[in-house]
Amino acid sequence: MGEVIVKLSEVDTIYEGEHLPAIKGINLEIRQGEMVSIVGPNGSGKTTLLETVNGLLKVSRGEVRVFNVDMSRDPMRARKNIGYVPQDFISDHSVPFLAQDVVLMGRYGKLGLLQNPRKVDFEIAKEAMRLVGVEEFAHRPIGKLSGGEQQKVMIARTIAQEPKLLLLDEPFSNLDIDSRKEISEKICRLHEENNWTTIVVTHDLFSIPKRCNRVLVMDRGKIVAEEDPESVMCSVKSLTGFYRGLRQ
Amino acid sequence: MIPLPLQIILTAITASILAGITCSLIGVFVVHMKLSSIGFCMSHAAFAGAALGLLLAVDPLLSALLFSTLVAFILGPISEKARLSPGVIIGIMFSLTIGLGFIFLNFAPGVAATQQALSILWGSIFSVTFDDLILLGLLTFFIVFLLTLFFKEFQALMFSRKLAEASGINTSVFYFLILFLAGVTVAFSLKLVGGLLVFALIVNPASSALQFIYDLKKVLVASPIIGAITCLLGFLLSLLLDFPVGSSIIIVSSFIFGLSVVLSPKRRRG
Numbered sequence: 001m002g003e004v005i006v007k008l009s010e011v012d013t014i015y016e017g018e019h020l021p022a023i024k025g026i027n028l029e030i031r032q033g034e035m036v037s038i039v040g041p042n043g044s045g046k047t048t049l050l051e052t053v054n055g056l057l058k059v060s061r062g063e064v065r066v067f068n069v070d071m072s073r074d075p076m077r078a079r080k081n082i083g084y085v086p087q088d089f090i091s092d093h094s095v096p097f098l099a100q101d102v103v104l105m106g107r108y109g110k111l112g113l114l115q116n117p118r119k120v121d122f123e124i125a126k127e128a129m130r131l132v133g134v135e136e137f138a139h140r141p142i143g144k145l146s147g148g149e150q151q152k153v154m155i156a157r158t159i160a161q162e163p164k165l166l167l168l169d170e171p172f173s174n175l176d177i178d179s180r181k182e183i184s185e186k187i188c189r190l191h192e193e194n195n196w197t198t199i200v201v202t203h204d205l206f207s208i209p210k211r212c213n214r215v216l217v218m219d220r221g222k223i224v225a226e227e228d229p230e231s232v233m234c235s236v237k238s239l240t241g242f243y244r245g246l247r248q
Numbered sequence: 249m250i251p252l253p254l255q256i257i258l259t260a261i262t263a264s265i266l267a268g269i270t271c272s273l274i275g276v277f278v279v280h281m282k283l284s285s286i287g288f289c290m291s292h293a294a295f296a297g298a299a300l301g302l303l304l305a306v307d308p309l310l311s312a313l314l315f316s317t318l319v320a321f322i323l324g325p326i327s328e329k330a331r332l333s334p335g336v337i338i339g340i341m342f343s344l345t346i347g348l349g350f351i352f353l354n355f356a357p358g359v360a361a362t363q364q365a366l367s368i369l370w371g372s373i374f375s376v377t378f379d380d381l382i383l384l385g386l387l388t389f390f391i392v393f394l395l396t397l398f399f400k401e402f403q404a405l406m407f408s409r410k411l412a413e414a415s416g417i418n419t420s421v422f423y424f425l426i427l428f429l430a431g432v433t434v435a436f437s438l439k440l441v442g443g444l445l446v447f448a449l450i451v452n453p454a455s456s457a458l459q460f461i462y463d464l465k466k467v468l469v470a471s472p473i474i475g476a477i478t479c480l481l482g483f484l485l486s487l488l489l490d491f492p493v494g495s496s497i498i499i500v501s502s503f504i505f506g507l508s509v510v511l512s513p514k515r516r517r518g
């Protein structure tokens with residue numbers, strides 16, 4: 001396994017205006033090339049953990065290092081190489097952005113100030129759209145696409161970013177069964193080809209990618225178990241049973 | 249209609265066009281970044297500031313500028329963190345600034361001041377001087393220049409501040425730049441449209457353009473064109489009917505907005 005890409009030590013994250021941490025005492029090391037799934041019931045802190053990793057949420061205790069950079073010091077440089085697909089990101093129907101604009105925007109962070117998108121950027125964006133099968137929507141306003149179509153555009157946007165670390169928060173929640181399988185497989189392929197490091201959050205145990213190395217189970221703000229994917233899939237007959245077992 | 253010297257007419261026409269352009273350019277961001285409540289408060293703060301300027305016998309433009317940018321920088325961080333709802337901000341700030349404005353006007357000395365006071369409230373295009381025109385022109389140039397230079401960043405910020413931040417774009421600078429420019433634009437357009445109505449000039453043309461167009465670049469072209477036409481038509485209307493110019497501009501822009509809502513494909517079903 002490669003070098004450590006993500007390292008969290010004794011991390012607590014408290015939302016502004018709250019008293020209790022949403023995640024607490026998190027210790028986690030993820031190495032280059034790993035694909036890690038995070039599962040857990042609603043409100044267990046999965047989204048909070050992802051946004052702590054890319055520094056959108058400030059830690060109140062402990063330290064987050066990504067690409068060996070302290071995320072509370074200099075998050076911007078690291079973020080150019082972190083792709084993030086947020087949970088349920090739905091655009092209002094009237095926003096003045098075409099799907100292709102949104103995908104191209106994935107490139108903006110890397111381009112930096114005063115650098116306009118070049119021909120290669122447009123090509124990379126186009127290729128990303130082709131990959132997830134949204135090129136036919138390229139000229140349509142993002143807000144007029146269906147939830148699943150918008151989700152695919154957001155995935156294309158992240159692929160266009162060419163990240164080294166990929167954070168996916170329920171990326172398939174709105175996709176139909178076929179698209180789910182297809183896009184999940186494509187992401188796995190890209191993950192391997194580009195030696196990405198990938199964290200996938202899901203609360204559907206059955207959409208854990210087969211390729212994944214580890215499954216972290218979260219409950220009430222803590223990582224309560226670490227499993228290998230087969231054992232999760234085999235030992236668990238139903239989601240509720242699994243989570244109920246956790247809480248006892 | 250009273251015959252007017254050509255120079256005054258030309259100054260007035262140029263001022264209307266420039267104010268129409270700047271207001272409606274900034275308006276695109278104010279409308280889509282949910283800054284409407286801040287913009288609204290800013291325009292009334294500018295009114296209060298200008299009134300204070302009259303009272304203290306300093307240039308009303310300067311004091312208006314000070315007040316409106318001050319409000320931007322107080323309310324910006326508050327609404328950024330969503331600590332107060334926009335409704336609350338409007339409720340408190342609107343009454344406070346209007347109240348202050350009228351107190352200042354009340355104590356402003358002399359008849360000349362009363363005349364000026366009215367123009368701060370309702371706008372008076374003929375009080376626009378050549379110097380004002382130059383300043384307005386510089387502001388227009390400055391805004392167009394910044395929007396062209398940092399189009400990418402503004403676009404990303406407008407789509408989603410969170411996603412822009414997550415992909416490594418430092419949005420705070422640009423967020424506050426927009427607020428600052430909105431404050432300056434409000435102060436500069438005060439003489440033309442008046443403190444009570446300037447906000448409508450920021451919101452209406454941009455909202456009209458956004459009814460039809462989904463491509464930000466095109467919105468940023470269409471909105472100032474609509475704004476400039478609105479101001480010109482409003483100016484002509486006020487000449488013809490002897491209305492206050494601010495009111496005429498707002499009547500025209502509301503009419504255009506109403507028309508665009510009726511015709512908008514965005515509101516049609518199916």
Ligand SMILES: Nc1ncnc2c1ncn2[C@@H]1O[C@H](COP(=O)(O)OP(=O)(O)OP(=O)(O)O)[C@@H](O)[C@H]1O
Nearest residue numbers: 015018022041042043044045046047048049087203
């Ligand atoms: N903006 C916020 N302010 C305060 N508390 C929050 C905020 N967002 C989330 N929380 C709290 O933090 C905890 C973890 O939330 P989080 O969104 O990380 O859960 P999750 O595991 O992603 O859930 P889901 O499966 O529903 O997406 C929850 O108890 C939630 O109430």
Ligand SMILES: [Mg+2]
Nearest residue numbers: 046047048087
């Ligand atoms: Mg979540």
